[in-house]
Amino acid sequence: MIKQNVNINVDAPSIWFIFSAEKLLVPIEQPGPIVEAWNKLEFAHAYKEQVVQVGEHNGQVCYLVDMGNELIEQAGLELSHLRSLLLHDEMDIFSVAARAWQVALFLRTHRFCGQCGSTMQKIDWEMAMHCHRCHHRCYPRISPCIIVAIRHEDKILLAQGKPQKERNMFSTLAGFVESGETLEDAVHREVFEEVGVAIKNIRYMSSQPWPFPHSLMVGFLADFDSGDINVDGHEIIEAHWFKYDELPNIPPKFSIAGQLIERTIEEICQD
Numbered sequence: 102m103i104k105q106n107v108n109i110n111v112d113a114p115s116i117w118f119i120f121s122a123e124k125l126l127v128p129i130e131q132p133g134p135i136v137e138a139w140n141k142l143e144f145a146h147a148y149k150e151q152v153v154q155v156g157e158h159n160g161q162v163c164y165l166v167d168m169g170n171e172l173i174e175q176a177g178l179e180l181s182h183l184r185s186l187l188l189h190d191e192m193d194i195f196s197v198a199a200r201a202w203q204v205a206l207f208l209r210t211h212r213f214c215g216q217c218g219s220t221m222q223k224i225d226w227e228m229a230m231h232c233h234r235c236h237h238r239c240y241p242r243i244s245p246c247i248i249v250a251i252r253h254e255d256k257i258l259l260a261q262g263k264p265q266k267e268r269n270m271f272s273t274l275a276g277f278v279e280s281g282e283t284l285e286d287a288v289h290r291e292v293f294e295e296v297g298v299a300i301k302n303i304r305y306m307s308s309q310p311w312p313f314p315h316s317l318m319v320g321f322l323a324d325f326d327s328g329d330i331n332v333d334g335h336e337i338i339e340a341h342w343f344k345y346d347e348l349p350n351i352p353p354k355f356s357i358a359g360q361l362i363e364r365t366i367e368e369i370c371q372d
Protein backbone atom coordinates (compact mmCIF):
# COMPACT_ATOMS: atom_id res chain seq x y z
CA MET A 102 0.00 0.00 0.00
CA ILE A 103 1.18 3.53 -0.76
CA LYS A 104 1.22 5.88 2.25
CA GLN A 105 1.96 9.58 2.62
CA ASN A 106 2.76 11.18 6.01
CA VAL A 107 4.80 8.19 7.26
CA ASN A 108 6.70 7.57 10.50
CA ILE A 109 10.17 6.49 9.47
CA ASN A 110 12.07 4.03 11.66
CA VAL A 111 15.25 6.11 11.46
CA ASP A 112 17.72 3.40 12.57
CA ALA A 113 16.49 0.40 10.56
CA PRO A 114 17.95 -0.15 7.10
CA SER A 115 15.27 0.53 4.51
CA ILE A 116 15.14 0.63 0.72
CA TRP A 117 15.26 4.16 -0.68
CA PHE A 118 14.16 5.29 -4.11
CA ILE A 119 15.67 8.76 -4.24
CA PHE A 120 14.90 10.61 -7.46
CA SER A 121 16.72 13.68 -8.70
CA ALA A 122 15.30 15.20 -11.89
CA GLU A 123 14.46 12.19 -14.12
CA LYS A 124 16.95 9.83 -12.52
CA LEU A 125 17.39 7.46 -9.57
CA LEU A 126 20.32 7.84 -7.14
CA VAL A 127 22.11 4.48 -6.99
CA PRO A 128 25.32 3.26 -5.27
CA ILE A 129 28.15 3.21 -7.87
CA GLU A 130 29.32 -0.17 -6.52
CA GLN A 131 25.94 -1.88 -6.86
CA PRO A 132 23.39 -0.19 -9.15
CA GLY A 133 19.95 -0.39 -7.52
CA PRO A 134 18.06 1.52 -4.84
CA ILE A 135 20.00 2.67 -1.77
CA VAL A 136 19.66 0.29 1.23
CA GLU A 137 20.46 2.31 4.35
CA ALA A 138 19.11 3.71 7.64
CA TRP A 139 17.49 7.16 7.27
CA ASN A 140 19.90 8.55 9.89
CA LYS A 141 22.80 7.95 7.49
CA LEU A 142 21.18 9.81 4.59
CA GLU A 143 21.82 13.39 5.78
CA PHE A 144 21.68 14.80 2.25
CA ALA A 145 18.01 13.81 2.01
CA HIS A 146 16.88 15.03 5.45
CA ALA A 147 15.53 18.31 4.11
CA TYR A 148 12.89 16.24 2.25
CA LYS A 149 11.65 14.32 5.30
CA GLU A 150 8.12 15.75 5.07
CA GLN A 151 7.79 14.45 1.52
CA VAL A 152 8.80 10.83 2.15
CA VAL A 153 6.23 8.35 0.80
CA GLN A 154 6.08 4.66 1.69
CA VAL A 155 5.71 2.76 -1.58
CA GLY A 156 5.75 -0.88 -0.43
CA GLU A 157 7.87 -3.62 1.11
CA HIS A 158 10.49 -5.87 -0.37
CA ASN A 159 11.92 -8.94 1.42
CA GLY A 160 10.75 -7.59 4.78
CA GLN A 161 12.26 -4.13 4.28
CA VAL A 162 10.15 -1.01 3.93
CA CYS A 163 10.55 0.86 0.62
CA TYR A 164 10.39 4.64 0.55
CA LEU A 165 10.31 7.32 -2.10
CA VAL A 166 12.18 10.61 -1.72
CA ASP A 167 11.82 13.06 -4.58
CA MET A 168 14.54 15.72 -4.59
CA GLY A 169 12.84 17.56 -7.40
CA ASN A 170 14.10 18.78 -10.71
CA GLU A 171 17.69 19.59 -9.78
CA LEU A 172 20.42 17.02 -10.32
CA ILE A 173 22.01 16.22 -6.94
CA GLU A 174 25.64 15.00 -6.80
CA GLN A 175 26.64 12.73 -3.90
CA ALA A 176 29.92 10.93 -3.17
CA GLY A 177 29.65 7.17 -3.80
CA LEU A 178 26.35 7.58 -5.63
CA GLU A 179 25.50 8.16 -9.25
CA LEU A 180 22.36 9.09 -11.15
CA SER A 181 20.91 6.33 -13.25
CA HIS A 182 17.95 6.05 -15.63
CA LEU A 183 15.16 3.81 -14.36
CA ARG A 184 15.41 1.81 -17.58
CA SER A 185 19.01 0.84 -16.76
CA LEU A 186 17.76 -0.73 -13.52
CA LEU A 187 15.87 -3.19 -15.70
CA LEU A 188 19.14 -4.49 -17.13
CA HIS A 189 20.74 -5.42 -13.81
CA ASP A 190 17.77 -5.90 -11.52
CA GLU A 191 19.52 -8.21 -9.04
CA MET A 192 17.05 -7.43 -6.26
CA ASP A 193 14.02 -8.13 -8.47
CA ILE A 194 12.80 -4.73 -7.42
CA PHE A 195 11.92 -3.03 -10.69
CA SER A 196 8.17 -3.14 -9.99
CA VAL A 197 8.59 -1.18 -6.74
CA ALA A 198 10.91 1.26 -8.52
CA ALA A 199 8.26 1.70 -11.20
CA ARG A 200 5.61 2.47 -8.57
CA ALA A 201 7.92 4.93 -6.78
CA TRP A 202 8.63 6.81 -10.01
CA GLN A 203 4.94 7.03 -10.92
CA VAL A 204 4.09 8.41 -7.45
CA ALA A 205 6.95 10.93 -7.68
CA LEU A 206 5.72 12.10 -11.08
CA PHE A 207 2.14 12.36 -9.81
CA LEU A 208 3.15 14.53 -6.82
CA ARG A 209 5.36 16.75 -8.99
CA THR A 210 2.55 17.45 -11.44
CA HIS A 211 -0.28 17.92 -8.91
CA ARG A 212 1.03 20.63 -6.61
CA PHE A 213 -1.72 22.95 -7.86
CA CYS A 214 -5.38 22.34 -8.59
CA GLY A 215 -6.10 21.89 -12.30
CA GLN A 216 -9.57 23.37 -11.80
CA CYS A 217 -9.07 26.51 -9.67
CA GLY A 218 -5.27 26.87 -9.39
CA SER A 219 -5.08 26.65 -5.56
CA THR A 220 -2.34 24.71 -3.78
CA MET A 221 -3.26 21.01 -3.41
CA GLN A 222 -2.97 19.15 -0.08
CA LYS A 223 -1.94 15.56 0.66
CA ILE A 224 -4.59 13.09 1.84
CA ASP A 225 -3.55 11.03 4.88
CA TRP A 226 -5.49 7.85 4.23
CA GLU A 227 -5.16 7.36 0.46
CA MET A 228 -2.77 8.27 -2.30
CA ALA A 229 -4.40 11.44 -3.61
CA MET A 230 -4.09 15.22 -3.72
CA HIS A 231 -7.05 17.36 -2.70
CA CYS A 232 -8.06 20.98 -3.28
CA HIS A 233 -9.77 22.39 -0.18
CA ARG A 234 -11.08 25.35 -2.13
CA CYS A 235 -13.07 23.61 -4.88
CA HIS A 236 -12.89 19.96 -3.62
CA HIS A 237 -11.26 18.67 -6.78
CA ARG A 238 -9.37 15.45 -5.95
CA CYS A 239 -6.71 13.77 -8.07
CA TYR A 240 -5.32 10.23 -8.02
CA PRO A 241 -2.11 8.94 -9.64
CA ARG A 242 -2.65 8.68 -13.37
CA ILE A 243 -2.66 5.23 -14.95
CA SER A 244 -2.98 4.98 -18.73
CA PRO A 245 -4.24 1.63 -20.05
CA CYS A 246 -2.47 0.48 -23.18
CA ILE A 247 -3.31 -2.68 -25.10
CA ILE A 248 -0.55 -4.88 -26.51
CA VAL A 249 -1.29 -7.85 -28.75
CA ALA A 250 0.50 -10.79 -30.38
CA ILE A 251 -1.26 -11.91 -33.60
CA ARG A 252 -0.90 -15.42 -34.96
CA HIS A 253 -1.58 -16.77 -38.46
CA GLU A 254 -0.89 -20.53 -38.71
CA ASP A 255 2.83 -20.88 -37.85
CA LYS A 256 3.59 -17.15 -38.18
CA ILE A 257 3.52 -14.11 -35.87
CA LEU A 258 2.89 -10.52 -36.94
CA LEU A 259 5.70 -8.28 -35.66
CA ALA A 260 6.18 -4.62 -36.40
CA GLN A 261 8.63 -1.80 -36.12
CA GLY A 262 8.07 1.83 -35.18
CA LYS A 263 10.86 4.41 -35.05
CA PRO A 264 12.12 3.40 -31.55
CA GLN A 265 12.26 -0.28 -32.54
CA LYS A 266 14.00 0.57 -35.80
CA GLU A 267 16.73 2.39 -33.85
CA ARG A 268 17.21 -0.73 -31.71
CA ASN A 269 17.00 -3.06 -34.73
CA MET A 270 14.05 -4.85 -33.16
CA PHE A 271 10.56 -6.05 -34.13
CA SER A 272 7.78 -6.18 -31.53
CA THR A 273 4.06 -6.76 -30.98
CA LEU A 274 1.53 -4.00 -31.74
CA ALA A 275 0.46 -1.68 -28.90
CA GLY A 276 -1.56 1.47 -28.36
CA PHE A 277 -3.41 3.56 -25.79
CA VAL A 278 -7.05 2.90 -25.00
CA GLU A 279 -9.26 5.86 -25.92
CA SER A 280 -11.94 7.38 -23.68
CA GLY A 281 -15.17 5.38 -23.70
CA GLU A 282 -13.59 2.38 -25.43
CA THR A 283 -13.46 -1.25 -24.22
CA LEU A 284 -10.11 -3.04 -24.18
CA GLU A 285 -11.35 -5.38 -26.92
CA ASP A 286 -12.42 -2.44 -29.12
CA ALA A 287 -9.00 -0.88 -28.60
CA VAL A 288 -7.26 -4.09 -29.73
CA HIS A 289 -9.31 -4.27 -32.97
CA ARG A 290 -8.91 -0.55 -33.68
CA GLU A 291 -5.16 -0.32 -33.02
CA VAL A 292 -4.35 -3.37 -35.14
CA PHE A 293 -6.48 -2.14 -38.03
CA GLU A 294 -5.11 1.42 -37.84
CA GLU A 295 -1.47 0.39 -37.60
CA VAL A 296 -1.26 -2.53 -40.06
CA GLY A 297 -4.67 -2.73 -41.81
CA VAL A 298 -5.40 -6.29 -40.64
CA ALA A 299 -8.63 -7.67 -39.10
CA ILE A 300 -8.27 -10.08 -36.17
CA LYS A 301 -10.49 -12.51 -34.23
CA ASN A 302 -10.45 -14.73 -31.12
CA ILE A 303 -8.94 -12.12 -28.78
CA ARG A 304 -7.83 -13.63 -25.42
CA TYR A 305 -6.47 -11.77 -22.41
CA MET A 306 -3.08 -13.08 -21.19
CA SER A 307 -1.64 -10.82 -18.46
CA SER A 308 -0.72 -7.23 -17.66
CA GLN A 309 2.39 -5.23 -16.70
CA PRO A 310 2.78 -1.72 -15.25
CA TRP A 311 5.22 0.26 -17.37
CA PRO A 312 6.33 3.53 -15.77
CA PHE A 313 7.37 5.41 -18.93
CA PRO A 314 5.52 7.44 -17.85
CA HIS A 315 2.40 5.75 -16.42
CA SER A 316 1.14 2.96 -18.65
CA LEU A 317 -0.57 -0.24 -17.67
CA MET A 318 0.13 -2.67 -20.49
CA VAL A 319 -2.80 -5.09 -20.97
CA GLY A 320 -1.61 -8.08 -22.97
CA PHE A 321 -3.74 -10.08 -25.44
CA LEU A 322 -3.31 -12.94 -27.88
CA ALA A 323 -5.31 -12.93 -31.13
CA ASP A 324 -5.67 -14.76 -34.44
CA PHE A 325 -5.50 -13.32 -37.94
CA ASP A 326 -8.87 -12.94 -39.65
CA SER A 327 -8.42 -11.12 -42.95
CA GLY A 328 -6.55 -8.39 -44.83
CA ASP A 329 -3.08 -7.68 -46.20
CA ILE A 330 -0.48 -5.86 -44.15
CA ASN A 331 -0.61 -2.16 -44.92
CA VAL A 332 1.39 -0.10 -42.40
CA ASP A 333 0.21 3.37 -41.42
CA GLY A 334 3.75 4.77 -42.04
CA HIS A 335 3.39 6.96 -38.99
CA GLU A 336 3.42 4.83 -35.83
CA ILE A 337 4.48 1.70 -37.71
CA ILE A 338 7.14 1.81 -40.43
CA GLU A 339 7.46 -1.91 -41.16
CA ALA A 340 5.48 -5.05 -40.32
CA HIS A 341 5.76 -8.66 -41.47
CA TRP A 342 4.58 -12.19 -40.76
CA PHE A 343 7.52 -14.06 -39.27
CA LYS A 344 7.69 -17.87 -39.05
CA TYR A 345 7.89 -18.81 -35.34
CA ASP A 346 11.38 -20.36 -35.67
CA GLU A 347 12.80 -17.60 -37.87
CA LEU A 348 12.14 -14.54 -35.70
CA PRO A 349 14.11 -11.28 -35.90
CA ASN A 350 15.53 -9.51 -32.82
CA ILE A 351 12.58 -9.35 -30.36
CA PRO A 352 11.99 -7.73 -26.91
CA PRO A 353 13.41 -9.50 -23.81
CA LYS A 354 11.30 -11.89 -21.71
CA PHE A 355 10.88 -9.53 -18.76
CA SER A 356 8.72 -7.32 -20.98
CA ILE A 357 5.13 -8.27 -21.69
CA ALA A 358 5.87 -8.09 -25.43
CA GLY A 359 8.52 -10.80 -24.97
CA GLN A 360 6.07 -12.91 -22.94
CA LEU A 361 3.28 -12.58 -25.54
CA ILE A 362 5.62 -13.72 -28.31
CA GLU A 363 6.82 -16.64 -26.18
CA ARG A 364 3.24 -17.76 -25.46
CA THR A 365 2.33 -17.57 -29.16
CA ILE A 366 5.34 -19.75 -30.04
CA GLU A 367 4.25 -22.27 -27.38
CA GLU A 368 0.72 -22.41 -28.85
CA ILE A 369 2.08 -22.88 -32.40
CA CYS A 370 4.32 -25.73 -31.19
CA GLN A 371 1.44 -27.42 -29.36
CA ASP A 372 -0.82 -27.50 -32.47
Ligand SMILES: [Zn+2]
Nearest residue numbers: 214217232235
Ligand atom coordinates in the same frame (compact mmCIF):
# COMPACT_ATOMS: atom_id res chain seq x y z
ZN1 LIG B 1 -9.42 23.71 -6.75
